[in-house]
Amino acid sequence: MVGEISLLVKSTYSADIVALTEASAFYLDRTRFQLLIERHPDLAEVMSQLMTSRMAHYGGINRVGKYELRGKLGEGSMATVFNAWDPDLEREVAVKMLKYKFSYDEVFLDRFEREARTIASLNHPNIINVYEIIDAFSTRFIVMEKLHGQDLSACLAQNGAFDLAQTRDILSQVASALHYAHNHGETGIVHRDIKPSNIVLDAHGNIKLTDFGIASPPQNEEVNIEGTPSYPAPEIIRGDLLDGRADIYAMGVMAFHMLTASLPFSAATLSRLLHMQLEQTPPDIRNTCTDIDQELAEFIESALSKEPQDRISDWQEIRRILKSPSQLKLMLDPHELAVVIRFRDTAYQQSATLINTMQKLLNDEDINHQIEMHRGEYASS
Numbered sequence: 001m002v003g004e005i006s007l008l009v010k011s012t013y014s015a016d017i018v019a020l021t022e023a024s025a026f027y028l029d030r031t032r033f034q035l036l037i038e039r040h041p042d043l044a045e046v047m048s049q050l051m052t053s054r055m056a057h058y059g060g061i062n063r064v065g066k067y068e069l070r071g072k073l074g075e076g077s078m079a080t081v082f083n084a085w086d087p088d089l090e091r092e093v094a095v096k097m098l099k100y101k102f103s104y105d106e107v108f109l110d111r112f113e114r115e116a117r118t119i120a121s122l123n124h125p126n127i128i129n130v131y132e133i134i135d136a137f138s139t140r141f142i143v144m145e146k147l148h149g150q151d152l153s154a155c156l157a158q159n160g161a162f163d164l165a166q167t168r169d170i171l172s173q174v175a176s177a178l179h180y181a182h183n184h185g186e187t188g189i190v191h192r193d194i195k196p197s198n199i200v201l202d203a204h205g206n207i208k209l210t211d212f213g214i215a216s217p218p219q220n221e222e223v224n225i226e227g228t229p230s231y232p233a234p235e236i237i238r239g240d241l242l243d244g245r246a247d248i249y250a251m252g253v254m255a256f257h258m259l260t261a262s263l264p265f266s267a268a269t270l271s272r273l274l275h276m277q278l279e280q281t282p283p284d285i286r287n288t289c290t291d292i293d294q295e296l297a298e299f300i301e302s303a304l305s306k307e308p309q310d311r312i313s314d315w316q317e318i319r320r321i322l323k324s325p326s327q328l329k330l331m332l333d334p335h336e337l338a339v340v341i342r343f344r345d346t347a348y349q350q351s352a353t354l355i356n357t358m359q360k361l362l363n364d365e366d367i368n369h370q371i372e373m374h375r376g377e378y379a380s381s
Contacts, residue, residue: 055097128145
């Protein structure tokens with residue numbers, strides 16, 4: 001195939017082709033090309049790979065809109081993500097390109113654009129920021145903040161189970177993001193795909209919730225089973241009415257996974273797994289995680305209830321339960337001002353140097369003060 005990229009970029013290109021023997025040429029216009037893409041997903045995948053191979057390479061396609069492409073970050077079944085540079089604001093961004101087998105499918109195109117609109121409407125420190133959506137090269141691109149860190153599935157694979165303090169901290173941040181999303185706008189937004197690979201953890205312990213590709217308002221009609229088979233709530237599998245309690249169920253599965261490095265349900269076949277999700281009582285996490293406290297164990301048990309009405313659903317209560325027991329509780333009189341500084345993944349010598357410097361500044365300003373040092377209850381050292 002010669003000149004195929006011109007069909008995608010919608011620009012005229014010229015090339016000289018030399019036939020060494022007699023040859024037949026077939027002309028393909030854009031209309032017939034689109035029909036082929038729609039009917040043959042394999043051809044669409046080939047075209048996606050061809051376009052990807054030309055992006056972010058010297059002499060290739062190095063710009064989408066104003067953004068300079070600087071390399072490929074990753075690839076999923078639905079999209080390819082590139083590292084890019086925003087020259088106006090002088091910052092790195094991630095650019096997500098919808099694959100052609102979806103960009104010519106109105107249903108998937110609507111989903112992709114809904115993802116951009118959904119996240120762009122959210123403003124929360126634990127939810128990824130989306131900057132804009134670009135229509136180019138016969139597909140769609142979402143420009144979003146570039147995250148630095150690992151997703152939780154990679155952390156689990158590399159380090160095994162999380163400890164109780166880490167789990168509480170991460171779940172508390174996820175709960176904060178979902179509490180906000182579920183109360184956003186007139187109807188709220190249900191993520192519907194909460195799982196470790198959609199949560200990115202940075203070096204300072206802060207998380208970002210990503211991939212709202214199948215997020216939606218609460219459902220009032222039957223829906224297809226989507227997301228990762230180990231995580232969907234029973235009401236999703238049954239096609240029942242759907243609301244934010246489905247995300248709480250997935251949080252319960254994720255909490256179990258983080259603390260035990262195993263899933264509450266696993267099976268050799270999809271049908272068996274879905275049957276377990278619908279019918280089987282989950283194992284008691286206290287049998288595996290013996291040092292878990294009662295409140296956290298009861299939260300997981302309640303979150304994994306088969307029926308939404310039996311599931312814990314009060315976000316204020318959830319966030320209270322997930323709050324780390326080592327969090328400082330300050331009792332202040334009307335004349336006091338407290339400043340809490342938390343050090344994470346910092347050597348004692350380094351933190352001591354910073355505290356001594358701060359104390360010297362307070363003394364120089366003749367400010368009456370008291371400095372207290374506390375370690376997290378579950379700290380290992």
